[in-house]
Amino acid sequence: MSEKRRTDHRDEDVKHLFELLNNNSDWVWEVDAQGRYTWSSDVVTELLGVPPEEVIGKTPFDFMPPGEAERVAGAFGAIVMEKRAFSGLVNRNQRADGTIVVLETSGIPLFDDNGELCGYRGIDRNISTLGERVLQLETIYETTPVALCMIDRQGRLVMSNKAMAKLLGERAPHGAEIHFQSLMPEYWHFFRTDFELADGGETLPSRELGWFDRCYDIQSVPVRDAMDNVIGLSVTWVDITERRHAEQKLASANKVLQQYAQHDHLTGLFNRRYMDECLVAEITRAMQDDFPLSVCLADIDYFKNYNDTHGHQAGDDCLRIVAKTLTSSRLRSGDNVSRYGGEEFLIILPGTDLVQALGVAEVVRSNINALALPHHASPTGYLTISIGVATLHGKQISIEDKPLHMIASGLIHLADTALYAAKKQGRNQVVSARDAYTVP
Numbered sequence: 001m002s003e004k005r006r007t008d009h010r011d012e013d014v015k016h017l018f019e020l021l022n023n024n025s026d027w028v029w030e031v032d033a034q035g036r037y038t039w040s041s042d043v044v045t046e047l048l049g050v051p052p053e054e055v056i057g058k059t060p061f062d063f064m065p066p067g068e069a070e071r072v073a074g075a076f077g078a079i080v081m082e083k084r085a086f087s088g089l090v091n092r093n094q095r096a097d098g099t100i101v102v103l104e105t106s107g108i109p110l111f112d113d114n115g116e117l118c119g120y121r122g123i124d125r126n127i128s129t130l131g132e133r134v135l136q137l138e139t140i141y142e143t144t145p146v147a148l149c150m151i152d153r154q155g156r157l158v159m160s161n162k163a164m165a166k167l168l169g170e171r172a173p174h175g176a177e178i179h180f181q182s183l184m185p186e187y188w189h190f191f192r193t194d195f196e197l198a199d200g201g202e203t204l205p206s207r208e209l210g211w212f213d214r215c216y217d218i219q220s221v222p223v224r225d226a227m228d229n230v231i232g233l234s235v236t237w238v239d240i241t242e243r244r245h246a247e248q249k250l251a252s253a254n255k256v257l258q259q260y261a262q263h264d265h266l267t268g269l270f271n272r273r274y275m276d277e278c279l280v281a282e283i284t285r286a287m288q289d290d291f292p293l294s295v296c297l298a299d300i301d302y303f304k305n306y307n308d309t310h311g312h313q314a315g316d317d318c319l320r321i322v323a324k325t326l327t328s329s330r331l332r333s334g335d336n337v338s339r340y341g342g343e344e345f346l347i348i349l350p351g352t353d354l355v356q357a358l359g360v361a362e363v364v365r366s367n368i369n370a371l372a373l374p375h376h377a378s379p380t381g382y383l384t385i386s387i388g389v390a391t392l393h394g395k396q397i398s399i400e401d402k403p404l405h406m407i408a409s410g411l412i413h414l415a416d417t418a419l420y421a422a423k424k425q426g427r428n429q430v431v432s433a434r435d436a437y438t439v440p
């Protein structure tokens, strides 16, 4: 081949090479050891909106928004330190018209004759379409009001959003390396367990934890690498402090409501509704355990006259005094006293037979007498009560015989009949139902 033909061929190759470099989608460049562009293909005009000559002498970071420049400079600095090739370094750049272009950068190190690093040669590819999507997702991640973070297997906080930064506050200063072992030593075992569960392919449970004065519902999701290994946990933190406070308030409001629903406001004793439920429960127990169960129905004598003579307010006070006397009349802990009606009181005595119940009723009656509360409209001149007593023997009935509430009302009816007899026979006395309650 003649010299001229060889020169023509070389010129053809160079022309071809330049066409290749300048007419494709990738920007080819070279930088020196300080990261300054020393050569740029024409594609830069398309990517950054500036001609190649405007790039020469500048660094890649000159085309990035401030925060991004620092981030990428940090990543690139580490690569330069190791003098290694790199690929897939995603970075955001600001074009001459102000718009953002997302580039993916790859490069190989260049060495001089002495083996010293003298620069890098590489390519930038426009991945804005994918990058925009990444940016959108990043924005959503960053600005969602739910606190999100990623923890690696060593317990390091490797990613977090704004809400998470707020949650951690001064306990995890921005930029410092955060270890969950030291940040939340009492909960690190939760995350360790989550890693173990994720490794075993199991679903991770949600957990509730209290940290300082807040309460969080947290849920971890495994983050995997391309080989499907679990490399981290993506953790969602939902602040449920207000919900817990509301639940506590609701629980105490319910307690107050229950107190109202079960108690008589005047005397503080249990009310009739509660006592009816209680009686059914005690009958069930008496039947199961084969114990006797007695009830005493006590009624203040001539109470209408008392009200008429001493006044309604004094009548109320009198009811309170009687209630206090009943509850302090050496009753056992399982016994229950209630205000069953206007001036009527019911005492339920579980595990108590008729003889024992008559004894209790007599103590109650004499304690009321001992008060010596003046009652000017009573023949005795002081306050007295009459009591009817009825007893149920667990053995005598079975649940098939009658519904429980009918057994209960039957027992009350029997005590009421005995009370009526006590009134008839002159008041201020205890009378038992003639026979213990038996199923008809």
Ligand SMILES: Nc1nc2c(ncn2[C@@H]2O[C@H](COP(=O)(O)OP(=O)(O)OP(=O)(O)O)[C@@H](O)[C@H]2O)c(=O)[nH]1
Residues within 6 Å of the ligand: 266, 299, 300, 301, 302, 303, 304, 305, 307, 311, 312, 313, 314, 315, 316, 319, 341, 342, 343, 423, 427
């Ligand atoms: N002060 C007051 N009186 C009440 C209350 N509840 C019911 N009473 C009164 O209790 C009285 C009960 O009267 P009666 O059922 O006729 O019975 P009594 O006068 O006690 O006569 P005996 O039971 O036959 O001795 C009525 O006057 C009711 O108004 C209350 O909460 N406060």
